Amino acid sequence: MNPSSPRPTTLADLDARARDIFRDIVEAYLETGEPVGSRTLSKRGIGLSPASIRNTMADLASLGLLDAPHLSAGRAPTHMGLRLFVDGLLEIGDLGRDEKAEIDARLAAAGSDLSSALSEASLLLSGLAGGAGLVTTPTRESPxxxxxxxxxxxxxxxxxxxxxxxxxxxxxxxxxxxxxxxxxxxxxxxxxxxxxxxxxxxxxxxxxxxxxxxxxxxxxxxxxxxxxxFAEWSGEDPLAGRKLIVRGRANLLADSKAAGDLERVRVLFDDLERKRDLIQVLDAAREASAVKLFIGAENPLFSMSGSALVAAPYMDSQRRVLGALGVIGPTRLNYARVIPMVDYTAKVVGRLIERRGLNLTE
The missing domain is CATH 3.30.390 (Enolase-like; domain 1)
Structure with missing residues (x-):
């Protein structure tokens, strides 16, 4: 790999060694939340000396995929690196039977009130995924x-x-x-x-x-x-009358060890109060009609807190998008688990709305 080459936009720009080392670094970082050093990688059975690993890590850093936070000897993926990993290397499976059963049961127990069901969806996502759960209430499409x-x-x-x-x-x-x-x-x-x-x-x-x-x-x-x-339903603010349900803020503090982590969480708490902006971010998932992932500075709202958001729309049987839900947390979210969890929860919410004709109470 040539360190002076342009920053890669696809994995094809990395040779096999760089790809393997990059994958191991990101996976170790997502497991521990800590920067990863060359000795740690060599112990994971990568089959290279620490010196060879360090050289490749330096190349990856020069491409903007890794950095060294807090003057650590180890490296952590940048937001660009996480995006490359998620798009090209992350293996996303299906949820386990037990997790599906828990989501089904908890949402089914929410009753016939849509507000209760959406609040429960936000709460269960925060508990299962370890971040804060977000849900937007539906837009009104019925005449x-x-x-x-x-x-x-x-x-x-x-x-x-x-x-x-x-x-x-x-x-x-x-x-x-x-x-x-x-x-x-x-x-x-x-x-x-x-x-x-x-x-x-x-x-x-x-x-x-x-x-x-x-x-x-x-x-x-x-x-x-x-x-x-009708100022709340119409006029100049297209988001008026819609609600954002946020549950599980305390989860964001649970894994914050360093002072820098706590400061990022404080900034994220401020972001969570900007509900209009968060609704607009979640609306991007509505427009995509699929799971959408925002990592750090990819969205201006999270540029300071360095957070990640996994979001998906929930729809009725005609695939009309009603709203969106998701999980927000640090960029070291367990994406392989959170992405299918958010996707499945959105599908269950859509089915409940369709089957029960749930009512949104004020």
């Missing part, structure tokens, strides 16, 4: 059947949406000062005319825009209520 504004107390109005699939969503909004019962009814009539038979994504932004310009036929107070009442 609207009925909408209603209901006065429930001083200064508060309940917005009720009923969908063709039988699901119901509610939001409490502040009542505009001086609103009358006739204006409340006018708002309800206006939205039922605009939304009935259309999905939220198709209709809401236009309905709010129509209300703003309907001064000739719609009372200004009613128009204000419509805009306020």
């Amino acid at each position: 609207v059947k009925h909408v209603e504004f209901v006065l429930v107390g001083p200064g508060q109005i309940l917005v009720v949406l009923v969908f063709d699939d039988g699901q119901v969503e509610n939001r409490l909004v502040q009542m505009p000062v001086g609103l009358t019962q006739s204006q409340l009814q006018e708002s309800t009539n206006f939205l039922n005319y605009r939304l009935k038979g259309r999905t939220l994504s198709e209709a809401l932004s236009q309905a709010v825009e129509d209300a703003r310009h309907a001064e000739a036929t719609l009372d200004k107070m009613a128009a204000h209520l419509i805009e306020a009442g």
